[in-house]
Amino acid sequence: MFSLFNSLWLLDAALWPPSLRRRFSQPGDWTRYASEVRGRTEQRIAAGERDHLAFYVLQSMEFTALKPVAPLPGASDVLVRGRVREFLKSRVLNEKMAWLKRLPGAAHEGLLWEACQSVIAATDPGRAGFYLQRGLSSDSELEAGFIVDLGLATARQLTPGAVARKVLIVGPGLDWAPRTGFADRPPQSHQPLAVLDSLVRHGWAKPGGVRLTALDVNPRVVQFIQRMSGEWRLAPRLADPDLTAYAADLGGRVGKRSGGVVRLDSWVRSAVQARLGNIVLSSPPEAFDMVVVTNMLLYFDALECELALHWLKRQANRGAWLIHNDTRPEVEAAARQTGWTPRFARRVPLQGGLEDSFSLLQA
Ligand SMILES: C[S@@+](CC[C@H](N)C(=O)[O-])C[C@H]1O[C@@H](n2cnc3c(N)ncnc32)[C@H](O)[C@@H]1O
Known part of the structure; x- marks a missing residue:
């Protein structure tokens, strides 16, 4: 017998891309998978x-x-x-x-x-x-903002007149107790602040004219961002000249910087909200013009990547941008299957043989 849940599920699943419809052809397939995840x-x-x-x-x-x-x-x-x-x-x-x-x-x-x-x-x-097997780390370094900044600058060139009023970060993370580069300092969630700074810097948003939702599956990260203090402490770790130049210029668009401390302007705290959620299992809480997903997809297998990109696509406004930094072919395949258009990708060499990258997808 068909329950209301099953009927609603089937209606919803009709909007899924064919690859996911094949994988989850019955409501039970999805409920079992979701409970496993x-x-x-x-x-x-x-x-x-x-x-x-x-x-x-x-x-x-x-x-x-x-x-x-x-x-x-x-x-x-x-x-x-x-x-x-x-x-x-x-x-x-x-x-x-x-x-x-x-x-x-x-x-x-x-x-x-x-x-x-x-x-x-x-x-x-x-x-x-x-990364597919390890525990979910919440680590986030200030330097992760660098490639996002490059991504925002590039997307700006590709769509000069566009604005980002609603921005989402999935997996903002928290600089907490990392394996490498450990230093005793108070916890910080850099990414929401760094993204706001870059959005204003590249003309995507005006101070006070943007709302940013930080969605994370780890309650510690969400609680920290919800209680965000009025101070942002910038403590770069890596010595690469590009990263150093990026870090030296950070903060001035979200507050008053003095040395390594930024006193945040009042609009910043009200612009940021943190939400608990699992992007493999459901769409983000609201529609967005820009989404940033760095150093998170690498923890997901191919199906999880496809689901995450599918749920994001469902809430992407027309022309919205997605910035990520996972170069695995399965992520590229998932992007195409879920209806994102790959627009740009670049490897970014860093000092000491290190490398990062960014990819831009558009809805
Ligand atoms: C390694 S941190 C990366 C932090 C930051 N984005 C950066 O680039 O530095 C990954 C973050 O993604 C979050 N995360 C992992 N799986 C998630 C999921 N399924 N849904 C939402 N957040 C998730 C983790 O809790 C963590 O905060």
Whole structure:
């Protein structure tokens, strides 16, 4: 018998691209898949939080005078054990400690030790499929804004008169406790602020004339952005000259910058809203003219990428731009299948053999 849910689902599925209609030909196919994704995502968020806990225990100087341990093979067991014990004893209660101490395993020496050993053993981010299996990291560096800035500048040249009144970031992330480039500093979610700065810089928006929604599946990221302070601390990590020049020019369009601190203008906090959501399972809350998705799709397999691009396309205004930085062929295929038009792609070499990229899709 057909329930109301099934009928509504079938009506909705008629709007899906043929490849997804074939994969999910019955409502039950979708419900089973969605529940599997929900379960897997919960596990991956928990695994990602456990990794951040371990990176912090190994590298932070906020709770101990013992020297930091790089999460790499060969790390001294004695030092790791010492740091685990110091963390357990510590009474420091800053924002990070308060959150980390509440995580499962954070009060248990054996589990903390295992968490540290597990990140020490996970050595090769260059290995194919590494990101597909690992926990969901919330890391975000200031430098991620650089390629978005290049993307916005390029999209501007391709559509000189266009404006972006509604902007979406999927997976804005939080500079929190990274594996590499760890430094003790207060958490920051750079991307919403950096994107607003670049939008104004390239004439996509006027100060006060844009709304930005930051959608993330990790509640810690969402809560942080919802409580955004009036200060943005800019602490670049990488020494590349282009990145340095980008970072040196940041902030002036969203506030008053003095050294490495930007006092945000009042319009900025009201322009940004954070929402909890999983882009593999449903569309973003509102329509948008511009969406930024960096360093997130690489955690998704081909079907998850296709679903994410499908849900985004459903809320994309005509001519809306999507900026991402995942060069895998499956992302390109997913873009075409879901009706996005690839408009531009560029690799961006960085100092020290590093490389990033950006791709522009248009609705
Ligand atoms: C590695 S961070 C990247 C942060 C930032 N975009 C950057 O480029 O630095 C990936 C972010 O995507 C979020 N994320 C992962 N899967 C997601 C999903 N299915 N839906 C929404 N957000 C997701 C994570 O919680 C995390 O905050």
